Amino acid sequence: MREWFANRNRLFRAGFVITALMFLLVLIGLVYTPYSPTAMDEGAKLMGFSLRHPLGTDHLGRDVYSRLLMGIRTTMLIALGTVSIGALVGSVIGAICGYFGGIPDELLMRVMDAMFAFPSILLALVFVSLFGSGRYHVIAALGIAFVPSFARTVRGEFLREKNRDYVTSAVLHGIGPIRIMFFHIMPNTRDVLLSSVLIGFNNAVLAEAGLSFLGIGVQPPDASLGRMLSESQQYLFKAPMTAFVPGFVLVLMILGFSLMGEGVRPDGE
Amino acid sequence: MGNEQKRPLLQVEDLQIEFRDHKLPETAVHDFDLCLTRGEIVGIVGESGAGKSLSALAVAGLLKRHSVIRDGKILFEDTDLLHCDRETLRGFQGDEISVIFQEPMSSLNPVHRIGRQVEESLRIHHPDIDAAGRRSRALEALRSVGLSDAERVYDSYPHELSGGMRQRVMIAAAMIAEPKVLIADEPTTALDVTVQAQIISLLKEINRTKHTTILFISHDLSLVRQLCHRVIVMKDGRIVEEGETESLFVHPKAPYTQELIAAIPGIDRKIPVHNDNQIILHVSNLDAGYRELGHTRQILHDITFSLKAGEILGLAGESGSGKSTLARTILGLLTPMEGTIEKRDFRPAMVFQDPYGSLNPAHTVEWILTEALTGGRRRRERAAECRKAVIDAMEQVELPESFLARRPSELSGGQRQRVAIAEALISGPNVLIADEPVSALDVTVQTQIIALLEKLRTQAGIAILLIAHDLRVIYKVCDRVLIMRDGRIVESGDVEQVYFHPQEQYTRDLLRAAGV
Numbered sequence: 001m002r003e004w005f006a007n008r009n010r011l012f013r014a015g016f017v018i019t020a021l022m023f024l025l026v027l028i029g030l031v032y033t034p035y036s037p038t039a040m041d042e043g044a045k046l047m048g049f050s051l052r053h054p055l056g057t058d059h060l061g062r063d064v065y066s067r068l069l070m071g072i073r074t075t076m077l078i079a080l081g082t083v084s085i086g087a088l089v090g091s092v093i094g095a096i097c098g099y100f101g102g103i104p105d106e107l108l109m110r111v112m113d114a115m116f117a118f119p120s121i122l123l124a125l126v127f128v129s130l131f132g133s134g135r136y137h138v139i140a141a142l143g144i145a146f147v148p149s150f151a152r153t154v155r156g157e158f159l160r161e162k163n164r165d166y167v168t169s170a171v172l173h174g175i176g177p178i179r180i181m182f183f184h185i186m187p188n189t190r191d192v193l194l195s196s197v198l199i200g201f202n203n204a205v206l207a208e209a210g211l212s213f214l215g216i217g218v219q220p221p222d223a224s225l226g227r228m229l230s231e232s233q234q235y236l237f238k239a240p241m242t243a244f245v246p247g248f249v250l251v252l253m254i255l256g257f258s259l260m261g262e263g264v265r266p267d268g269e
Numbered sequence: 270m271g272n273e274q275k276r277p278l279l280q281v282e283d284l285q286i287e288f289r290d291h292k293l294p295e296t297a298v299h300d301f302d303l304c305l306t307r308g309e310i311v312g313i314v315g316e317s318g319a320g321k322s323l324s325a326l327a328v329a330g331l332l333k334r335h336s337v338i339r340d341g342k343i344l345f346e347d348t349d350l351l352h353c354d355r356e357t358l359r360g361f362q363g364d365e366i367s368v369i370f371q372e373p374m375s376s377l378n379p380v381h382r383i384g385r386q387v388e389e390s391l392r393i394h395h396p397d398i399d400a401a402g403r404r405s406r407a408l409e410a411l412r413s414v415g416l417s418d419a420e421r422v423y424d425s426y427p428h429e430l431s432g433g434m435r436q437r438v439m440i441a442a443a444m445i446a447e448p449k450v451l452i453a454d455e456p457t458t459a460l461d462v463t464v465q466a467q468i469i470s471l472l473k474e475i476n477r478t479k480h481t482t483i484l485f486i487s488h489d490l491s492l493v494r495q496l497c498h499r500v501i502v503m504k505d506g507r508i509v510e511e512g513e514t515e516s517l518f519v520h521p522k523a524p525y526t527q528e529l530i531a532a533i534p535g536i537d538r539k540i541p542v543h544n545d546n547q548i549i550l551h552v553s554n555l556d557a558g559y560r561e562l563g564h565t566r567q568i569l570h571d572i573t574f575s576l577k578a579g580e581i582l583g584l585a586g587e588s589g590s591g592k593s594t595l596a597r598t599i600l601g602l603l604t605p606m607e608g609t610i611e612k613r614d615f616r617p618a619m620v621f622q623d624p625y626g627s628l629n630p631a632h633t634v635e636w637i638l639t640e641a642l643t644g645g646r647r648r649r650e651r652a653a654e655c656r657k658a659v660i661d662a663m664e665q666v667e668l669p670e671s672f673l674a675r676r677p678s679e680l681s682g683g684q685r686q687r688v689a690i691a692e693a694l695i696s697g698p699n700v701l702i703a704d705e706p707v708s709a710l711d712v713t714v715q716t717q718i719i720a721l722l723e724k725l726r727t728q729a730g731i732a733i734l735l736i737a738h739d740l741r742v743i744y745k746v747c748d749r750v751l752i753m754r755d756g757r758i759v760e761s762g763d764v765e766q767v768y769f770h771p772q773e774q775y776t777r778d779l780l781r782a783a784g785v
Contacts, residue, residue, distance in 0.1 A: 164626045166627055166628055166630075168627075169619065169641075169692065170641075170645075172600060173641045173644055173645075173696060174644040174645075175644055175645035179645040183645070187631030188630060188631045
């Protein structure tokens with residue numbers, strides 16, 4: 001582990017530290033929050049930083065620090081779910097298209113292109129308005145919207161890798177196409193896939209924030225970073241810190257993943 | 270002229286080059302000395318990683334950012350190129366010192382016309398010459414490198430030219446400003462033998478007519494012998510020997526030089542095993558090719574030949590002659606359009622040219638070999654049996670068992686090719702189809718791999734179809750040879766007969782170019 005870390009480049013290490021910090025906050029939030037993230041206090045609305053409420057309170061008197069811990073968790077969960085769906089489904093589609101080519105490739109990729117033509121947030125918007133909001137719907141909606149970008153990336157890698165001699169050699173040894181795709185070629189797309197997963201993570205965090213900001217993502221009283229931003233928007237001049245805190249954490253989270261994503265690229269640094 | 274010639278044009282003293290990357294050995298080049306006088310051709314030889322290119326590029330001020338010059342002196346006439354400012358250095362680059370590289374494909378910019386690229390150094394160093402002047406200089410330069418159709422080439426894009434033409438264009442671009450020194454970094458390695466010979470005679474011609482000093486870097490000793498006046502032999506970043514070409518080749522002093530010269534293929538030859546073994550493969554009147562979007566591109570025309578058990582059959586020809594397509598068709602990767610392939614107890618396995626590409630970089634040697642053995646259908650209860658077979662295969666290719674845990678990136682080129690051969694052997698074939706198995710390797714490693722193939726034939730009775738563009742390699746081991754050109758077999762027969770009594774002009778050209 002130590003050696004693995006030392007062998008990464010500087011960008012990756014910086015990103016890794018930031019991301020580890022985020023996960024630490026999620027863990028803390030699971031074990032202990034000073035207040036209930038949804039408990040309101042009529043007497044303490046829109047308070048600044050204080051000893052009682054280290055990061056202040058929002059417009060309903062809820063403790064921002066407690067809500068932040070919950071919000072990071074929700075946002076991370078949604079991003080993780082989204083990217084998992086996108087990467088898994090997208091890799092399988094990309095692998096099939098890239099390896100076999102021909103008619104299935106044409107069909108699937110035209111569907112992907114059609115999906116790609118719409119911004120992912122718009123697709124998610126359609127999905128949510130059809131099936132309802134809430135965090136699991138958001139995961140499903142964003143997950144599907146993320147499939148095309150993964151499919152494209154993986155397809156491109158497969159197109160390049162399938163002509164290499166090690167694949168021909170595997171064919172000559174009588175190894176079946178499914179095994180060649182997933183055991184021979186897939187491991188060689190590792191770097192590119194990891195990099196797109198990390199960058200996808202970012203886009204998912206942003207997309208969730210966007211959806212929640214628009215009010216169709218995570219529903220009250222649950223907290224997510226986007227939800228917190230959206231709620232504090234009205235009070236931006238009265239209590240700027242209630243918007244600044246979730247905003248800052250969002251930026252930090254995205255920075256962490258971006259740096260890691262840049263750092264694992266084969267041509268990084 | 271006499272005095273002028275003795276005066277050094279370029280002088281390099283005690284050059285030390287280091288890699289910035291700490292994973293690699295710290296010093297890449299130690300105490301490199303070089304003295305070039307006007308009109309001289311000096312060769313630098315050595316295997317890959319010996320530091321030949323690094324030293325030469327340092328002279329041109331072209332080191333990449335992962336390597337750095339630690340110490341030393343580079344004097345061009347009276348200017349110190351190491352300690353001058355960037356502007357002065359740029360004034361020399363392309364004007365007084367020009368470089369041509371190995372890959373003519375990647376050294377030319379695909380989006381610009383040839384003419385513009387040839388003129389480039391004039392545009393930079395001689396802004397006083399107008400467009401018409403540049404054009405006439407460029408056309409003249411193109412003609413002088415043997416491109417008689419200069420106008421057409423001038424307006425072409427790189428992809429419209431062949432590899433040999435591209436390399437001529439590169440030479441024209443390098444020579445247009447009439448530099449005093451031309452550094453040629455493996456300029457012929459990516460080219461076919463007949464084209465190689467043309468480029469070598471072109472370099473000789475340039476040297477004779479323009480008195481250009483040439484620094485020629487190559488791993489091919491026979492080319493160096495044909496071209497150079499003086500030779501520097503490098504190994505592991507050090508100069509091991511230096512001297513006049515003929516005396517160095519005839520009386521090499523350093524043991525490493527002796528080894529290199531002994532490894533030049535083609536002088537000795539084992540007596541072929543005449544056998545009346547049964548024919549295991551008979552191909553008759555075969556046509557084959559590729560189908561692309563509706564239309565077919567036929568590559569092979571009317572191929573007829575047979576392969577006997579336990580024989581080594583050479584298949585020679587330039588790139589694009591259809592050698593690899595023939596191999597693919599025999600292996601069943603391509604369906605023949607016409608003709609028949611008869612197989613009797615024909616169990617083939619393939620060895621590829623590039624051991625970097627043929628071994629899956631994501632897995633260990635053991636995984637790769639086990640996968641080939643089981644065809645991807647692994648069974649836990651047969652694990653011990655598999656492991657034994659894997660170890661046996663490693664023994665056959667003379668690699669230690671400890672290598673099983675390594676990944677291809679942790680092996681040298683020769684070791685990789687041994688693993689690739691083990692991978693081929695593990696399924697118990699009686700025929701190896703080896704597509705240029707040694708052309709990506711250094712000469713001393715080539716000799717070892719060829720010896721291994723011969724051993725497999727004599728000890729295990731494995732027949733080999735050896736595809737090679739290097740006629741010397743074929744001469745060394747093959748019983749019979751087929752010469753291919755443009756998808757047809759133009760000549761075939763016992764190696765001795767074909768080499769000493771070639772019937773076709775094309776065969777004679779190939780043999781002459783190979784220096785056999």
